[in-house]
Amino acid sequence: MRTALYVLLALAAPAFAGQTVYKWVDEKGVTHFSDQPIAGAEKVELSSGPSRATTPQPSYAPSTAQPTQSGPAYSRFVVVSPQQDQSFVNTGGKVTVSLASSPAISTGHTVTLYLDGSPVSGFMPMTHEFSNMARGTHTVKAVVSNGSQTIQETPPVTFHVRQESIANPPVGPAMRNNKPKRTAGNKLTTKQQSYQALNGGKAAIDPSTNLPVKTKPAQKPGPKAGN
Structure with a gap:
């Protein structure tokens, strides 16, 4: 009977955890417990022992998070x-x-x-x-x-974007007027110079031919008759 009471007390211990109970034994040797003070009862402090940490259960729900992408989307x-x-x-x-x-x-x-x-x-x-x-x-x-x-x-x-136009014609060395310019020092002559002018004006010139006048060589005097 006493053993059964201890078993019942052990099962009820979580309900009385941290509380004070009173224990006494009657004249028949039966042990009793009460949460009310009884004359002659022994005061007993009940404890539930070390607490057990609740282990979280793993979740098997599918993840909805999008995978993190590293680098550019397109190579x-x-x-x-x-x-x-x-x-x-x-x-x-x-x-x-x-x-x-x-x-x-x-x-x-x-x-x-x-x-x-x-x-x-x-x-x-x-x-x-x-x-x-x-x-x-x-x-x-x-x-x-x-x-x-x-x-x-x-x-x-x-x-x-480049486009030629009449209002804005292209410019540059290739598009410039490169015609030669005449200067006073290289004017073209309008008539041919005379032979006399080319020879410093010393030669006698036949105006009809514009050629030098040919002169006959002087004749040497011959021997006199009777010598």
């Missing part, structure tokens, strides 16, 4: 045409812009083309043809985004 995303510092001369302002990406642009991603910092309307990836582009220097780049979030952009490319 190659560039403007392939025009090339850096390329010039378009007398094309009527026609310029074709072409892009390249690796891998291909994903579904849900949007590509926007910018010319001189402003978005181009009606851009159809991955190429666009401009017409009547103004003369001068321009910059083009492309941006791929997912909604309002920018994912990646190409390096900017600078190119030049």
